Amino acid sequence: MRVLVTGGAGYIGATAVDILIAQGYEVSVFDDCSTGHADNVASGVTFVQGSLLNRSEIAEALKGCDAVMHFAGKSLVGESVEKPELYWSVNVGGTRNLLDEMRAAKISKLIFSSSAATYGEPEVLPILETASNRPTNAYGATKLAVDAMITDEARGHGLSAASLRYFNVAGAHKSTRGWLRERHDPETHLIPNVLRSSTSKTVKIFGTDWPTKDGTCIRDYVHVVDLIDAHIKALNSLGSAGHEIFNLGSGGGYSVREVIAAATQATGSQIPFIDSPRRAGDPAVLIADISKAKRILGWQPTRNLEVMVSDTLASFE
Ligand SMILES: NC(=O)c1ccc[n+]([C@@H]2O[C@H](COP(=O)([O-])OP(=O)(O)OC[C@H]3O[C@@H](n4cnc5c(N)ncnc54)[C@H](O)[C@@H]3O)[C@@H](O)[C@H]2O)c1
Known part of the structure; x- marks a missing residue:
């Protein structure tokens, strides 16, 4: 085909x-x-x-x-x-x-x-x-x-x-030609931006007072x-x-602070971040129900946040 x-x-x-x-x-x-x-x-x-x-x-x-x-x-x-x-x-x-x-x-x-x-x-x-x-x-x-x-x-x-x-x-794919990764300009996605955060270009957390376990937005x-x-x-x-x-999606969610913690763990150094006000139009939590894809397609995602972060990090090298 x-x-x-x-x-x-x-x-x-x-x-x-x-x-x-x-x-x-x-x-x-x-x-x-x-x-x-x-x-x-x-x-x-x-x-x-x-x-x-x-x-x-x-x-x-x-x-x-x-x-x-x-x-x-x-x-x-x-x-x-x-x-x-x-x-x-x-x-x-x-x-x-x-x-x-x-x-x-x-x-x-x-x-x-x-x-x-x-x-x-x-x-x-x-x-x-x-x-x-x-x-x-x-x-x-x-x-x-x-x-x-x-x-x-x-x-x-x-x-x-x-x-x-x-x-x-999120994440990256290791092809026989090397890593295929996000190369968006501007990059608006959290994981690559967190991994690239530096004191001169610090990642912002938009809202720390959401009704979530640690006050930051949760995404799938x-x-x-x-x-x-x-x-x-x-x-x-x-x-x-x-x-x-x-x-x-994965059927579960991670908060922005959890993504930063996973990136800190993967890089071995604290990711710099700034707590900032909420952004207009951001829902607090977005999580997929993926039972239809599991049931009809026989699909099951297997790679968790740690793998998404470590593959993205490896793809930068
Ligand atoms: N990345 C995500 O998290 C995400 C989430 C939901 C949906 N999507 C959808 O997945 C698809 C791929 O996303 P991505 O992250 O790989 O984006 P991307 O920008 O890397 O890929 C989109 C591709 O479409 C091409 N393109 C744009 N306009 C075109 C046109 N007029 N004619 C021909 N080609 C054109 C671009 O050159 C680019 O290669 C998009 O449709 C996006 O809306 C992505």
Whole structure:
């Protein structure tokens, strides 16, 4: 089976490419390298450098493919608030182009990178796939819109798809070419920022008076290798037309102070941090209910916070 990995030059997509190849899949990559890196794409992989906004470039990338893992998109919450048009254009318009070209090419299997940002502030914890969707920013709104578009495509045109709603993805993957890791600029994710914290660039803890065990926010982290395992299981689960949504996290959470403690342990020196006021729009706790992915996909994440931190640290070297 040949899989087109859109966003295959990015953090999660590049990891998917490597693991798919190791498992015997043929892979093509489509990426405009706007936030990804061409050197993430292994030599020998069919690579079309192009944009989701250009339908002929998508058509070129889809040649010979049987399925698509769609990671490409814009994913910075703050940027999505400042430039909503970019998010609606790339995430929604770009995915519309992809679906149209997939239909033209008679490719009917799709795995989509959705996000826990679709849920917004949860009413009930842990968060089930059936929870209400109330995104608090354009990023989450566009992921939700794409999920709706995929549901309609499945109903109307026989697409067989799964949307995977990631919580916080972390860790790194050691490929035969070295570590594949987060190379976002700006980096907004806690674990790499904590590990890079220094007295001149000190990590901030936003809020120390949340109703949590140590007063800091709690988030659910999933290792990127476990995440890709779920993608491959989801791909293999696709049957006749339909669209399923699965949460991907660990089913548990770590506070910001626990992440800092794990990083202090891994580096052997105290991570500098500053206690700061709460940030507007941050929920206190976000934890996934992952029982649907466990039950239907037979998936079980196996790498804990210590592994996510130690792999990220090793990937910096
Ligand atoms: N990292 C996380 O914790 C997380 C959480 C939830 C969801 N996601 C989703 O997972 C996917 C991958 O995230 P990531 O962390 O690897 O991000 P990333 O920025 O490293 O990867 C995204 C890739 O998409 C490419 N891209 C962007 N716009 C494009 C366009 N118009 N045409 C073609 N390619 C384009 C970028 O160049 C990049 O390589 C995204 O869709 C993101 O929204 C990530």
